[in-house]
Amino acid sequence: MRGSLGTPVSQAALSRRTLMRGTALGAAAAAGAGALSACAPSAGGGGGGKKTLTVMGPEGEFSPEFLKAAETELGVEIKRVEVDATKLTAMLASDTAPDLVRGLGAVETPYYVARDLALDLDDYFASSELLKEDDLDPVNDVWRYDGSVQGQGPRYGMAKDYSQDAMFWYNTALFDAAGVAYPSESEPVTYDEWLAMGREVTQKDGGTTTVYGLSAGGLGLFISLANMTASAGGSLLSEDLGTIDFSSPEAQKALAWYLEYARAKIGFSPVEPNPDGWDWPPYQTGRLAQSWSGYWFGGAIAAEPELAETSRLAPAPTMGGERISPCFGATGYWIPKASKNHDEAWQLFELFMGGDPAKERAAGGWGLPSLLSLRADLPTGTAAQAQALAAVEAEADYLKVLSFSPYVKVEALDAVLNQYLPDAINDDTTAGALADTLNADMQALLDEGKELVK
Incomplete structure (x- = not known):
C-alpha cells in the first residue's frame, strides 16, 4: 500500500x-x-x-x-x-x-x-x-x-x-533562532531525539511560553499512543481487536514518553491545552516550531509564502521497532x-x-x-x-x-484519556499505574460494544 x-x-x-x-x-x-x-x-x-x-x-x-x-x-x-x-x-x-x-x-x-x-x-x-x-x-x-x-x-x-499522519512539519526559522540542527528529511528521528529537539527550540519569556517546541497531540490522544506503541513493536489492541492493554513493554514505553512530553510543558497537552483548538494558528504565527501533522498541512502552509519558505516535512519518528509511517x-x-x-x-x-x-x-x-x-x-x-x-x-x-476495533468509537477512548491524564501528569503518576486505570475503563467500553454487536 x-x-x-x-x-x-x-x-x-x-x-x-x-x-x-x-x-x-x-x-x-x-x-x-x-x-x-x-x-x-x-x-x-x-x-x-x-x-x-x-x-x-x-x-x-x-x-x-x-x-x-x-x-x-x-x-x-x-x-x-x-x-x-x-x-x-x-x-x-x-x-x-x-x-x-x-x-x-x-x-x-x-x-x-x-x-x-x-x-x-x-x-x-x-x-x-x-x-x-x-x-x-x-x-x-x-x-x-x-x-x-x-x-x-x-x-x-x-x-x-x-x-501519512505521523510525519511532522517543522519551521527552520525557529530552529535557526535556537541554534538547533534540523531533523533529517530522509531518516527518522527517534522519539527521544524528537523530544530533545522540542525542548531546545521552546522559547519562554519568564513564565510565558512564546514558542512551543513540539505539538505531539497528532490527530487524537488514543491514535497517537497506538501509533507510538506500534512504532515500538507492539499493539494496544489484541489480534481480535476486543482487548486493550497499556501494560505491555511497548505500550508502557509510549505512555511514559507522552507523560514526559506533557510534564515538560513544551507543547500542547491536557494540562497545557491549545487555545486555538488545533496546530495551524500557532504554527502560522510562529508560536509553534513542530507540528505532528501529515502532508495535508501543506495545503495551509502554501497560502503563506514566507512561512512556506521555512517549512519542511520530516519522516515519522520511530520508537525502536520496525520503521512505520501510519495513516x-x-x-x-x-x-x-x-x-x-x-x-x-x-x-x-x-x-x-x-x-x-x-x-x-x-x-x-x-x-x-x-x-x-x-x-x-x-x-x-x-x-x-x-x-x-x-x-x-x-x-x-x-x-x-493500524486496525481499529469495531466495538468502540475512538472518541470514547479519547474521553477516557482526557479524564485521567491531567491528574496523572500533575501528580507524577507512573505509566504502570496509569495503565491499570486505562485498561479497566477502556476494556469496559469494549466489552459493552461486544454485547451490542453480537
Whole structure:
C-alpha cells in the first residue's frame, strides 16, 4: 500500500478544513456540474417534487456554490448539516438518516459495518465510469470490512484524500533562532531525539511560553499512543481487536514518553491545552516550531509564502521497532443503509470523489488523492511543495494502517484519556499505574460494544 490517510472528525479536524472554504471546491462548482450531466438520474419525488439529499459534511468540503451546481445537474435539493456524532446517532435512530456522511475509514469502518449501518457500495463501484477499481489507491481498502478483517470484503466508502499522519512539519526559522540542527528529511528521528529537539527550540519569556517546541497531540490522544506503541513493536489492541492493554513493554514505553512530553510543558497537552483548538494558528504565527501533522498541512502552509519558505516535512519518528509511517484517518464519505436515496447519494459521492472537486483538492495539496490518476495533479510549484512531496514519496514504503476495533468509537477512548491524564501528569503518576486505570475503563467500553454487536 502507498500513501497515507486523512484526518479525523474532531472539532479540530473540522476547523482546519474550513480553511478551504471558498477556494478549491468553490472554484470547482461550475466545472463539476459538467461531470454530472452524463449520469444525472430523474430524481423527482412524489407529486413531481424534488428529492432532498442530506449531506453531513463541513462547508469547506461542500461549499454552497458546489451544492448549487450539483442540485441543478442532479435535479435534487441538497441540505448540508455539520458533522456531529450525536446528531448522526439521532438521525439514524429516527428514520431520518443523512444520505452522505463524512467519516474516518481507518477507525470507523469496522464500527459502522458491525452495526449494519453502512451501505455496501461494491455494485456502484463496479459500474462507475469515474471510480474504477484499478485507479483506487490501495489506502482505500481501509473502507473495506468483511466482519472480521479490515481491508477485506465489500467497500463501504472511500477516502477523499489522505496523508501519512505521523510525519511532522517543522519551521527552520525557529530552529535557526535556537541554534538547533534540523531533523533529517530522509531518516527518522527517534522519539527521544524528537523530544530533545522540542525542548531546545521552546522559547519562554519568564513564565510565558512564546514558542512551543513540539505539538505531539497528532490527530487524537488514543491514535497517537497506538501509533507510538506500534512504532515500538507492539499493539494496544489484541489480534481480535476486543482487548486493550497499556501494560505491555511497548505500550508502557509510549505512555511514559507522552507523560514526559506533557510534564515538560513544551507543547500542547491536557494540562497545557491549545487555545486555538488545533496546530495551524500557532504554527502560522510562529508560536509553534513542530507540528505532528501529515502532508495535508501543506495545503495551509502554501497560502503563506514566507512561512512556506521555512517549512519542511520530516519522516515519522520511530520508537525502536520496525520503521512505520501510519495513516490514521483516510477521511472520506459513506452512505448509510437507512438512506432513502441510495442512487442519488451515489451520484453525488461519485462526482465528489472522482470529478473536478477531486482534481481541485489534489491541486491544492490538501492531501494525497485517493485516485492514482490524480497523483500528477499534486503541486510542486514551490520549493516547499516539492520537498513535501518528495518526503512523502520516500516515506511510502513504510506505510502501515493500524486496525481499529469495531466495538468502540475512538472518541470514547479519547474521553477516557482526557479524564485521567491531567491528574496523572500533575501528580507524577507512573505509566504502570496509569495503565491499570486505562485498561479497566477502556476494556469496559469494549466489552459493552461486544454485547451490542453480537
